[in-house]
Amino acid sequence: MRNVCGISGGKDSSALAIYLRESVPDMEYFFCDTGAELPETYDYLNRLEVVLGKPIARLNPDKGFDHWFEVYRGTLPSPQMRWCTRQMKIKPLEDWLGDDEAVSYVAIRADEKNRKGYVSTKPNISAVFPFIEDDIDHDGVLRILDEAGLGLPDYYSWRTRSGCYFCFYQRKAEWVGLSERHPDLFEKAVAIENKLLVDAGDAGGADYSALGMRERQFTWSQGESLLELVGRKVEIKAKHEIAMERARARRKNIPLIEVLADALDEDDDSPACAVCAL
Numbered sequence: 001m002r003n004v005c006g007i008s009g010g011k012d013s014s015a016l017a018i019y020l021r022e023s024v025p026d027m028e029y030f031f032c033d034t035g036a037e038l039p040e041t042y043d044y045l046n047r048l049e050v051v052l053g054k055p056i057a058r059l060n061p062d063k064g065f066d067h068w069f070e071v072y073r074g075t076l077p078s079p080q081m082r083w084c085t086r087q088m089k090i091k092p093l094e095d096w097l098g099d100d101e102a103v104s105y106v107a108i109r110a111d112e113k114n115r116k117g118y119v120s121t122k123p124n125i126s127a128v129f130p131f132i133e134d135d136i137d138h139d140g141v142l143r144i145l146d147e148a149g150l151g152l153p154d155y156y157s158w159r160t161r162s163g164c165y166f167c168f169y170q171r172k173a174e175w176v177g178l179s180e181r182h183p184d185l186f187e188k189a190v191a192i193e194n195k196l197l198v199d200a201g202d203a204g205g206a207d208y209s210a211l212g213m214r215e216r217q218f219t220w221s222q223g224e225s226l227l228e229l230v231g232r233k234v235e236i237k238a239k240h241e242i243a244m245e246r247a248r249a250r251r252k253n254i255p256l257i258e259v260l261a262d263a264l265d266e267d268d269d270s271p272a273c274a275v276c277a278l
């Protein structure tokens with residue numbers, strides 16, 4: 001029986017890894033690396049390895065985003081069609097485990113019991129939820145990270161969800177953050193989108209339902225292209241600042257990360273992918 005703990009590069013899974021390091025000494029840690037994660041995430045993983053005193057296995061898909069993008073005929077992944085998670089995160093994990101019996105430790109917190117984490121459909125992998133069992137909530141997670149001397153990943157100053165730099169779960173203000181912190185990555189996301197927008201012009205409204213696909217997604221962020229979005233940067237930042245003020249006023253003396261999370265949720269509070277952002 002293998003004990004495995006997936007690290008997403010976010011705070012909850014990192015805290016869980018630390019929380020279990022003594023009680024489950026044979027734990028195998030893994031990180032499903034799409035190759036498109038933020039530099040801050042890779043840096044955080046290196047620091048976490050030092051705290052854990054163990055390596056975190058990097059599981060790479062045998063084929064990257066460009067390949068799957070072709071396979072899905074140039075359809076961007078979206079909450080309705082999350083082929084990226086299946087092909088670039090879940091499949092590498094299931095390949096790594098093979099037919100081994102395994103217990104997967106999932107970092108859903110006690111204060112988010114209704115959230116669903118990745119639970120394999122493969123019969124050899126079962127899931128357990130130690131934070132729910134031990135009643136560890138958001139504050140408990142921050143305390144674990146603090147006491148271990150690890151703290152939060154650096155991207156938490158502008159983005160609250162771990163995952164790919166082009167993740168469609170980003171809120172508008174987070175896309176602006178990406179354009180300012182990592183202009184090179186923002187440009188890459190724009191280049192993917194531009195390919196699609198040009199393509200859409202050529203295709204003249206191809207019937208994708210005839211190809212067995214839902215309507216094709218042409219932009220990363222709902223309702224506008226990234227260039228349009230960044231053109232509205234001043235407006236988006238102003239709105240975000242107001243939301244931050246409102247969040248501060250609503251709950252006094254809360255950590256900055258919660259102010260940021262509340263403010264971003266005003267834009268879109270749909271849950272992020274529970275495989276990629278825990």
Ligand code: SF4
Nearest residue numbers: 084085163164167276
């Ligand atoms: S982080 Fe976002 S884009 Fe990347 S695999 Fe997960 S859902 Fe897809």
